[in-house]
Amino acid sequence: MKTVLITGANRSIGLETAKQLSEKGLFVYLGSRNLAKGEATVKELSEKEFQNIKAIEIDVTDPESIVKAKNTIESEQVKLDILINNAGILGVNPQTAAETSVNDIREVFDTNFFGVINVTQAFLDLLKKSDSPRISNITSGLGSLTLHTDPEWKYYHIKTAAYGPSKSALNAYTIALAYELRELPFKVNVIDPGYTATDFNGHSGPGSVESAASFIIKHTIADENGPTGQYFSNDIEDETGISPW
Incomplete structure (x- = not known):
């Protein structure tokens, strides 16, 4: 039986992904950051x-929390097949480039960017023990620099000084990681589940958590012939789902 770790999975898209897997x-x-809440969800x-x-x-x-989780999974499973870095925060609102404080921006990066690196690096050894390791970093269309410079893009006017840049950085990190692991059976990609109605955005998105989770999965x-170092988006209306960077 393959094993998967999903961060930030006690609600919304992460929870639905857990259910479908x-x-x-x-x-x-x-x-879950709070074990009691996670256990209540599992119950x-x-x-x-x-x-x-x-x-x-x-x-x-929290590096100590990550190491503890890694040790638990290693003792119970020996290896990890799939890591889905789903945990993320939006940050303060509004998020203007001229006025959002560095501390507010840093807080978002700590979770959305540095947090992913913390978890990924801690679990790489367990993933390398899998025959077909997979790392999926959950991103956003707001991380696409190409789309953000296209006035015809439907979300062109949604600019954020912290959230979007944190996902752009995550995208760049994923490209570097995928390249470094290219000789191993890893598939490392960023996946945008699309603008989904969740607590995260006050249920303003048009997409469903079911569709978002299905797209992530x-x-x-994907099998050994699937791509690595790619950017997929549920908001891209073609069969490939590939988003411009």
């Missing part, structure tokens, strides 16, 4: 007959 027969570690899922889901405490901004569990 469980239904596909994977063992899911449901990452509810168990009552709905979801199986093979276990809550694990992991705060992507589609581009995470």
Whole structure:
């Protein structure tokens, strides 16, 4: 049975991704900053007959928490097949480039960018023990520099001084990581689940969590012929789903 760790998975897209992967027969570690909340979520899922889901405490901004989670998974599973770096924060609102403080921007980067690096580097050894390791970094269309410079893009006027740049940085890091791991059986990609109605955005997005999770899974569990170092978006209206960087 393949194992997957999803950070920030006790609600919204992360939770739905955990549910769908469980239904596909994977063992899911449901990452949560608060273990009690994670365990309560797993209890509810168990009552709905979801199986093979276990809550694990992991705060992507806390190295000690990450190491503890890594040691737990290593002792229970020996390896990790899939890492989905889903945890993320929006930050203060509004987020103007002229006035948003460096501290506010740094807080967003600590979770959305440095947190992903913290987790990824900690779990690389366990992923290397898998026959088909996968790393999916959950990004946003707001991280696309190409789209942000296109006045015809439907979200052109949504500019953020912290959130978007943190995802642009994540995209760049993913390209570098995918390149470094290119000789190994890794598939390392960034995946934008699309503008989805969640607590994250006050349920303003047009997409559903079901569609978002399905899209993430589609581009995470691709076979050995699948791409690596690619940027997929659920908001791109063609069959490839490939987004411009």
